[in-house]
Amino acid sequence: MNFQIATLLGQDGLTNGAIYALLALSILLVFTVTRILLIPLGEFVTFGALTMAAMQMGKTPKLEWLLLGLVLIDCALDLYQQIKYHIDRNKMKMIALKLGYAVVIIALLNNVSLSEIPMIAQIALTLCLIVPIGPIMYRLFFQPLADAPALVLLIVSIALHVAMVGIGLLLFGPEGARTQPFSDSGFRLGAVMLKSQTLWVILVSIFLIVTLFIAFERTLYGKALRATAVNRMGARLQGISPVFAGKATFALAAFIGSASGILIAPITTLYYDSGFIISLKGFVGAIIGGLVSYPIAAIGAVAVGMIEAFSMFWASNYKEIIVFTLIIPFLIWRSMNSHSVEDEE
Amino acid sequence: MTPKKVISALFLSSSLLAPLANADIKIGVISSSTGPIALVGIPQKNTIPLLPTSAGGEKITYLPLDDGSDPTATVKAFKKLIDEEHVDAIIGPSGSGNAMSVIQFAAESGTPMLAPVGTAAVVLPMTEQKKWVFKTTQNDDLIAEALVEHMKSTGVKTIGLIGTADPYGENWAKVMKDLTQKSGIQIVANEKFQRQDTSMTGQSLKVLMANPDAVLIAAPGSSSVMPQTTLKDQGYGGTIYQTHGAALDPFLRLGGRAVEGTILAASSMLVLDEVPNSPSKEIAAKYIEDYKKLHGETPATFGANVLDAGLLLENAIPSALKSGKPGSAEFRSALRDALEKTKEMPATQGVYNMTAEDHSGFDERGRVLITVKDGKWALLK
Numbered sequence: 001m002n003f004q005i006a007t008l009l010g011q012d013g014l015t016n017g018a019i020y021a022l023l024a025l026s027i028l029l030v031f032t033v034t035r036i037l038l039i040p041l042g043e044f045v046t047f048g049a050l051t052m053a054a055m056q057m058g059k060t061p062k063l064e065w066l067l068l069g070l071v072l073i074d075c076a077l078d079l080y081q082q083i084k085y086h087i088d089r090n091k092m093k094m095i096a097l098k099l100g101y102a103v104v105i106i107a108l109l110n111n112v113s114l115s116e117i118p119m120i121a122q123i124a125l126t127l128c129l130i131v132p133i134g135p136i137m138y139r140l141f142f143q144p145l146a147d148a149p150a151l152v153l154l155i156v157s158i159a160l161h162v163a164m165v166g167i168g169l170l171l172f173g174p175e176g177a178r179t180q181p182f183s184d185s186g187f188r189l190g191a192v193m194l195k196s197q198t199l200w201v202i203l204v205s206i207f208l209i210v211t212l213f214i215a216f217e218r219t220l221y222g223k224a225l226r227a228t229a230v231n232r233m234g235a236r237l238q239g240i241s242p243v244f245a246g247k248a249t250f251a252l253a254a255f256i257g258s259a260s261g262i263l264i265a266p267i268t269t270l271y272y273d274s275g276f277i278i279s280l281k282g283f284v285g286a287i288i289g290g291l292v293s294y295p296i297a298a299i300g301a302v303a304v305g306m307i308e309a310f311s312m313f314w315a316s317n318y319k320e321i322i323v324f325t326l327i328i329p330f331l332i333w334r335s336m337n338s339h340s341v342e343d344e345e
Numbered sequence: 346m347t348p349k350k351v352i353s354a355l356f357l358s359s360s361l362l363a364p365l366a367n368a369d370i371k372i373g374v375i376s377s378s379t380g381p382i383a384l385v386g387i388p389q390k391n392t393i394p395l396l397p398t399s400a401g402g403e404k405i406t407y408l409p410l411d412d413g414s415d416p417t418a419t420v421k422a423f424k425k426l427i428d429e430e431h432v433d434a435i436i437g438p439s440g441s442g443n444a445m446s447v448i449q450f451a452a453e454s455g456t457p458m459l460a461p462v463g464t465a466a467v468v469l470p471m472t473e474q475k476k477w478v479f480k481t482t483q484n485d486d487l488i489a490e491a492l493v494e495h496m497k498s499t500g501v502k503t504i505g506l507i508g509t510a511d512p513y514g515e516n517w518a519k520v521m522k523d524l525t526q527k528s529g530i531q532i533v534a535n536e537k538f539q540r541q542d543t544s545m546t547g548q549s550l551k552v553l554m555a556n557p558d559a560v561l562i563a564a565p566g567s568s569s570v571m572p573q574t575t576l577k578d579q580g581y582g583g584t585i586y587q588t589h590g591a592a593l594d595p596f597l598r599l600g601g602r603a604v605e606g607t608i609l610a611a612s613s614m615l616v617l618d619e620v621p622n623s624p625s626k627e628i629a630a631k632y633i634e635d636y637k638k639l640h641g642e643t644p645a646t647f648g649a650n651v652l653d654a655g656l657l658l659e660n661a662i663p664s665a666l667k668s669g670k671p672g673s674a675e676f677r678s679a680l681r682d683a684l685e686k687t688k689e690m691p692a693t694q695g696v697y698n699m700t701a702e703d704h705s706g707f708d709e710r711g712r713v714l715i716t717v718k719d720g721k722w723a724l725l726k
Binding site: 015264 | 536
């Protein structure tokens with residue numbers, strides 16, 4: 001081990017760590033606001049990466065059918081409620097808007113030569129395709145059970161993860177895919193070659209984290225979400241809709257997930273089932289933060305990335321074991337320090 | 346009758362009638378068309394419609410099942426096929442681990458099993474139980490021999506290994522250890538990775554530090570690409586060898602320029618146009634054409650392994666029919682004996698010569714050395 005190798009491994013660990021940090025933050029966010037452990041977060045990562053790869057191969061991503069299907073179910077449910085209770089003009093407009101959005105996106109995907117448009121447009125289209133799936137998912141699977149015990153929510157979350165992995169296989173096939181790097185150049189820093197994609201990952205991650213921080217500290221919507229996280233009943237009494245909070249956090253999680261996927265797709269081959277193990281490492285980060293503290297979770301996630309990179313070098317056979325064993329001392333420490341078990345139910 | 350009784354009566358009668366209604370030869374096919382090894386299982390499942398539909402004047406029915414890559418599900422599917430469907434033989438499963446877990450059930454029930462899996466452990470070392478198992482892929486050591494011979498002839502003295510941390514990679518590490526010892530080649534690095542790993546920096550740096558003349562990557566499917574691209578990115582200049590697990594078109598697509606010049610040994614199916622004419626070539630060409638017509642894409646060699654299993658059965662059934670009716674234990678046992686006596690039978694992957702000791706039956710006609718040239722497979726000359 002010399003300095004050069006240490007920097008290369010450090011660079012690698014930091015890249016992965018930045019992604020884990022993003023995922024850890026969205027796991028935390030979703031958990032504090034809705035009490036749901038978002039296991040399917042990893043699937044958003046792979047959906048993002050594989051949709052992007054499909055576009056670059058000039059294929060229309062089949063994910064559009066999932067979006068269309070979900071939007072149709074969602075609208076049908078809305079319509080049913082409208083007819084059953086009372087018809088509200090504004091709500092009807094919303095339904096039309098949702099349907100229109102799905103149709104516009106699908107029309108765009110089918111009429112634009114996807115492999116030739118600039119990468120930024122591909123990214124935008126990928127995000128437009130995936131992000132709405134988040135809130136619809138919340139509305140269909142979690143909103144009816146919003147007050148159920150956390151365990152029930154966890155079970156639904158796991159079921160959703162399994163279903164999404166299956167859908168991933170159906171939509172993207174078993175082969176892995178990777179995408180073009182954002183920019184081809186690399187540059188030298190002393191004796192070490194820095195890959196430009198690494199910088200992209202780190203910079204975009206930092207940018208997203210800072211934006212989230214500002215959004216939560218400064219904007220009304222951010223404050224509303226934070227209030228829901230602190231005390232759901234209190235927030236409700238203040239007129240913050242828990243449904244809105246749930247949908248917003250799911251949209252954010254879907255956005256962060258698919259953005260992470262797009263970021264790492266040029267560095268690595270992703271398969272339809274790669275997402276789980278990636279989000280699990282973000283989860284380790286979130287656990288280190290005790291599922292409450294954002295900064296500690298972010299630092300923990302970067303540490304996971306670092307430990308992963310170095311254990312890959314020293315003991316590649318035991319890499320996963322080392323990474324996931326890491327969680328045990330933190331669990332022990334957490335359980336020794338916790339004073340009481342809060343029972344929400 | 347209450348509805349419950351009606352239903353159970355229906356069930357009973359259907360299960361009684363089913364064996365009478367079709368006295369055909371029944372073959373179960375278990376593939377993993379979902380789950381982690383779907384890459385292998387999907388072409389295998391897609392091959393089922395192309396399997397021979399009759400042999401020795403009897404109709405053959407195939408009963409396809411998916412095990413979702415899960416060994417427990419494989420065992421369940423096996424038991425269902427044997428106990429409920431009374432199949433005469435089983436083709437499958439797709440995964441090495443899955444195949445290992447069902448050998449005893451095939452043996453206990455006396456059902457011949459044709460496994461299209463990579464690991465030689467399903468037929469070696471030969472035991473009383475493995476007598477019922479046949480393997481329609483080349484044994485790893487047959488492929489490895491070709492690679493080691495090439496290493497020797499090009500003056501490679503030291504090699505690094507990068508393999509997956511699963512039975513596939515482990516078995517290759519074992520085979521290479523034995524073979525290289527005999528040839529005086531030294532293994533200077535032996536690294537492992539997981540199929541889903543997002544980074545391979547650590548492993549490839551370790552290999553680079555050992556500075557071997559060549560590197561062998563042993564990984565199934567498209568997971569074989571990342572170690573190679575990482576090595577190339579970090580400036581490794583030696584020859585890179587791959588196993589037949591990489592012999593798939595996604596390997597070329599994902600690898601791009603980084604896989605140019607890779608050397609691997611695999612069945613001649615990939616470079617059919619360049620190999621001399623032979624019965625195997627004709628069969629493989631027909632298979633590829635039929636598969637393309639049906640599914641609109643070229644098949645992976647994994648699918649051809651299932652077709653070969655079908656051809657082996659087609660070849661063995663006429664002589665087995667002399668000893669018993671389909672569905673009987675005598676027929677199954679005769680089928681096993683007939684399979685073991687397969688002589689000089691050409692199929693897509695090469696020529697089969699089964700013996701009591703060798704239930705894979707390939708010789709060097711089952712493999713060629715292949716390289717990647719201008720983004721396409723080419724015969725190594």
